[in-house]
Amino acid sequence: MGITARGLGLLVAAVVLLGVGFRYAYPELTVLGAAAAVAVGYALVTAAWRPRLTVERSAEPDRVARGEPASMTVTVRNTGRLRAANLVAQDRCGDALVPVPLLRLRPGRDTTVRYEVPTRRRGVVPVGPLRVTRRDPLGLVALARPYGGTVPVWVHPRIHPLTAVPTGAGRSLDGRVDSVPHGSITFDSLREYVVGDELRRVHWRTSARVGELMVRENVDTSLPRIVVALDNRAVAHPERVDGVAESFESGCEAAASVVAATIREDLPVTLLMVSPDAEDPTGGGGPLDRLAAVELADGGVDVLRTAMSRLRQERLGDTLIFLTGPGARGELGHVGALRGAYPSVVVGVLGATDRTPPGAAGLVVVDAADGAEFAAEWDGIRRW
Structure with a gap:
């Protein structure tokens, strides 16, 4: 409950009038002070009523x-x-x-x-x-x-239509990495039989050992597994317009466009932030919701190095899309070190006013001023 300036003034006047009236026996002042006190009390009772x-x-x-x-x-x-x-x-x-x-x-x-x-x-x-x-x-x-x-x-973020989608990368037995246009089936795990499963997928030896039907669970290993890494460090997006890093907003649009294109093609996609601490823990959970809630965070090259080390250890996919800003051009070597773990690595530099030097860290680099230009440059990539 807050008393207004008028109410505070009237309350002080009531105290002064009552004090002076009683002290010096002025009934007129006492009556005025009592009236002021009653007005303040009435105001308190009226404002305290809580509507349902x-x-x-x-x-x-x-x-x-x-x-x-x-x-x-x-x-x-x-x-x-x-x-x-x-x-x-x-x-x-x-x-x-x-x-x-x-x-x-x-x-x-x-x-x-x-x-x-x-x-x-x-x-x-x-x-x-x-x-x-x-x-x-x-x-x-x-x-x-x-x-x-x-x-x-x-x-x-705005989604810009992308026509091209990365092809899959399958590893042959002799260690070569080839583009695979069609999927191949590989054993992944065993699970309990449910009504509707094909009997030819039953693993009879395991079923006899455990006493219940077990079926083989297969996965398509040659489908492209795309990883989108968004650089949300403030140092990567140094330019501000009215307090907003437009290069980061363009990076969010590029990430949303890639995610939408892969989902449209029914391909698995993983979205990561270089600084995961800047994500909203109460977010909706979907990739677009995460892109709506993510903010810029503090952190230098150590944060980037930690994120790249995680990508190398976990190997979440075979095609890595790294989206950053002009402030991180000198740090692309840390991204280039992932070429052994990811057959295809594409870097998008958003908010770029000039071109990244050819062959920087041996990566495919897409320079774009905004999300729309990134979509146009993306469809022109010939080498994944």
């Missing part, structure tokens, strides 16, 4: 690409039984406050407000809670209370 409200909100839609329209619908219902609500309410939408009129909201009635959610920037826009301010008629006391929860709106 329920708030429901729905985003339409709750996941959009950057720049696409999104709206929020807020329904406020007065669940009280005795009096109508005549309040001042504001709904928090990101960093802004949206007014929600609650004038003469009778018991059992509701009101609905619909407004647009800003999607000019990639990110997660938290909407809510509704903040209801209760004031007394004299404006002496104001009490604000939150109602309802918070609903996130996920603003994904």
Whole structure:
């Protein structure tokens, strides 16, 4: 509960008038002081009344690409039984406050407000809670209370269509690495039989030993397994425009475009951040949600070296797409060291105003000013 400047002044005046009136026996001052004290007490009782409200909100839609329209619908219902609500309410939408009129909201009635959610920037826009301010008629006391929860709106990076998708890389028995246009089946593990499994996949020797049917689980080892690594270190994206690193935003668009293209082709894809500590632990979990929530993080070459060491040890795929900014051109040697673990390594330098020197670290480098230019350059790659 907060007392306004007017209420504070009246409270001080009440104390002074009562003190002077009693001290020097001035009944007029005592009456004025008592009236001021009663006014402050009435304001406290009036503002302390807690309206019974329920708030429901729905985003339409709750996941959009950057720049696409999104709206929020807020329904406020007065669940009280005795009096109508005549309040001042504001709904928090990101960093802004949206007014929600609650004038003469009778018991059992509701009101609905619909407004647009800003999607000019990639990110997660938290909407809510509704903040209801209760004031007394004299404006002496104001009490604000939150109602309802918070609903996130996920603003994904723009997706630019990609035509080309990396081909698979299969290893033959003599150690060579070849591009494989079609899949091959390889034994992976054994599992229990379920209705519908083909009997020719039953492993009879193991079934006889454990006493129940066991079937072979096979995987397609020659399908391309793509790993997209996004460099979210602040040192890799030094340029700022109105406090925003546009090269990083372009990198998020490039990552989203590659992920969308691989999912469209039903290919396995893994999305990693160079600095995983900058990811939102409460994110939606999908790759596009992660790209919406990720932020720039502190860290130098040691963070990059740790990430590359993890990629080398785990070998999450056979095609590595590393997306970074102009500030990391001098560190591409750490990425080039992964060519032994990943048959195909492609580096995308977003926000580039000039070309990376040919043959830098022996990598295929795509220089692009933004996500749209990256998509155009990507489709022109001839060597994976």
